[in-house]
Amino acid sequence: xxxxxxxxxxxxxxxxRREGEERRRQDLIDATLDSVAEHGLEGATVRTIALxxxxxxxxxxxxxxxxxxxxxxxxxxxxxxxxxQAKAALVMEDASPRQRLxxxxxxxxxxxxxxQRVFSLxxxxxxxAGADPxxxxxxxxxxxxxxxxxxxxxxxxxxxxxRKPDAAELRHHAIAINAxxxxxxxxxxxxxxMFSPGxxxxxxxxxxxxxxxxxxxxxxxx
Amino acid sequence: xxxxxxxxxxxxxxxxRREGEERRRQDLIDATLDSVAEHGLEGATVRTIALxxxxxxxxxxxxxxxxxxxxxxxxxxxxxxxxxQAKAALVMEDASPRQRLxxxxxxxxxxxxxxQRVFSLxxxxxxxAGADPxxxxxxxxxxxxxxxxxxxxxxxxxxxxxRKPDAAELRHHAIAINAxxxxxxxxxxxxxxMFSPGxxxxxxxxxxxxxxxxxxxxxxxx
DNA sequence: GGCGTTGTTGTGCAAGTGTATAAATAGCCT
DNA sequence: AGGCTATTTATACACTTGCACAACAACGCC
Numbered sequence: 001x002x003x004x005x006x007x008x009x010x011x012x013x014x015x016x017r018r019e020g021e022e023r024r025r026q027d028l029i030d031a032t033l034d035s036v037a038e039h040g041l042e043g044a045t046v047r048t049i050a051l052x053x054x055x056x057x058x059x060x061x062x063x064x065x066x067x068x069x070x071x072x073x074x075x076x077x078x079x080x081x082x083x084x085q086a087k088a089a090l091v092m093e094d095a096s097p098r099q100r101l102x103x104x105x106x107x108x109x110x111x112x113x114x115x116q117r118v119f120s121l122x123x124x125x126x127x128x129a130g131a132d133p134x135x136x137x138x139x140x141x142x143x144x145x146x147x148x149x150x151x152x153x154x155x156x157x158x159x160x161x162x163r164k165p166d167a168a169e170l171r172h173h174a175i176a177i178n179a180x181x182x183x184x185x186x187x188x189x190x191x192x193x194m195f196s197p198g199x200x201x202x203x204x205x206x207x208x209x210x211x212x213x214x215x216x217x218x219x220x221x222x
Numbered sequence: 223x224x225x226x227x228x229x230x231x232x233x234x235x236x237x238x239r240r241e242g243e244e245r246r247r248q249d250l251i252d253a254t255l256d257s258v259a260e261h262g263l264e265g266a267t268v269r270t271i272a273l274x275x276x277x278x279x280x281x282x283x284x285x286x287x288x289x290x291x292x293x294x295x296x297x298x299x300x301x302x303x304x305x306x307q308a309k310a311a312l313v314m315e316d317a318s319p320r321q322r323l324x325x326x327x328x329x330x331x332x333x334x335x336x337x338q339r340v341f342s343l344x345x346x347x348x349x350x351a352g353a354d355p356x357x358x359x360x361x362x363x364x365x366x367x368x369x370x371x372x373x374x375x376x377x378x379x380x381x382x383x384x385r386k387p388d389a390a391e392l393r394h395h396a397i398a399i400n401a402x403x404x405x406x407x408x409x410x411x412x413x414x415x416m417f418s419p420g421x422x423x424x425x426x427x428x429x430x431x432x433x434x435x436x437x438x439x440x441x442x443x444x
Numbered sequence: 445g446g447c448g449t450t451g452t453t454g455t456g457c458a459a460g461t462g463t464a465t466a467a468a469t470a471g472c473c474t
Numbered sequence: 475a476g477g478c479t480a481t482t483t484a485t486a487c488a489c490t491t492g493c494a495c496a497a498c499a500a501c502g503c504c
Binding site: 042119190 | 259260261262263264338339341342343344345346348349350351352353358361362365394397398400401402403404405406408409412413417422425426428429432433435
């Protein structure tokens with residue numbers, strides 16, 4: 001008679017807790033990014049994502065109209081974090097424009113922005129920008145925002161050197177500097193162990209100073 | 223009585239031609255790249271690929287052990303074409319090192335290397351480099367090969383200017399120049415219509431000359 | 445021209461996909 | 475404590491996926 005009063009029913013329904021809506025959405029988005037980073041878009045199935053988030057697959061559809069919407073929000077969250085971190089280094093106060101530019105470059109060429117997982121996510125999503133106009137526009141806006149930040153700092157740096165560049169010149173500098181940062185970022189993410197700590201940032205700062213025609217710093221700060 | 227002697231039997235088996243093995247493999251690889259570029263890795267199913275190649279899905283398994291192998295070979299083919307095109311601009315003869323460097327940059331920052339489809343493919347595949355060691359190594363080799371080419375040209379350019387850089391300096395220049403080209407390549411692929419023709423190449427050449435400390439060209443060639 | 449080889453097709457299948465929906469239960473309000 | 479409600483689970487379903495396999499027919503060879 002092990003049938004009647006079994007103290008451990010084998011068809012026990014899984015225990016669960018009710019989390020707040022915001023918390024669940026964040027967990028699902030984070031689980032989505034983890035899944036995409038690890039297995040690519042193809043491997044990011046609702047079941048994989050749900051497993052990672054510690055819930056069952058059905059719950060996804062309770063918070064998102066469909067899987068596509070979850071992916072969209074995950075990409076938006078990723079971009080938001082990236083640009084937020086990147087710009088954070090610019091808000092230094094009590095620093096010369098040149099120091100701020102150097103700090104900006106250094107921040108963008110070290111952890112946590114140099115990170116293989118973030119790069120994988122970026123590449124995976126951006127690869128679909130050619131086919132998905134929504135992604136393409138999201139990228140364009142992020143890129144232009146970033147470039148405008150660069151352009152603003154460059155203008156300050158040159159102003160401090162009493163140089164008065166015209167708009168076209170400024171734009172070219174911003175494009176070039178953006179390329180230097182992006183290119184070094186990729187190199188660092190894909191082959192970080194080939195560079196010693198701080199090496200990429202040093203290369204980037206020197207390249208940017210050359211681009212702007214600044215004399216190399218002589219002994220240190222100021 | 224349209225039943226008996228129907229001249230067009232509705233269960234007609236599809237007509238086909240036997241292509242050479244190399245031709246079929248190439249067609250399948252091209253169809254794979256097209257599918258990946260258009261729908262991403264997730265949308266590149268054996269049926270989609272076969273449809274694009276003008277064959278039926280079963281044939282894929284006649285030429286490749288599995289879908290994964292087809293993807294691997296497609297990625298290898300992509301990388302091969304990219305590096306081949308990129309290096310082709312370096313074989314100019316009867317040109318000064320500096321002209322060769324400029325030609326190299328120009329070639330890499332215009333069509334057909336600046337191309338949204340190629341970028342989509344690159345990003346899609348490289349996004350998996352973090353998880354797939356095979357891909358990671360393939361990229362690393364391609365990258366180092368590219369950077370060594372850059373380093374060699376840079377050495378020639380500096381030698382022509384009677385400068386004798388040490389190995390570390392040379393390496394840093396190569397890393398920076400590589401980053402400039404990569405970064406501008408990405409900008410051009412993702413937002414090509416934001417730049418006028420030749421603008422990216424001009425920006426790249428100026429940035430690289432600044433990096434190398436070369437005086438701007440005065441009037442034209444030589 | 446017939447024939448064998450094998451490139452090619454078509455069908456089948458088990459596993460996995462996103463989504464729909466009913467059943468259950470955790471936690472709040474009174 | 476007890477019920478209400480919305481979060482969460484579980485199951486079902488139609489569809490797609492990669493792959494296996496047998497039937498077929500295009501092409502070279504005699």
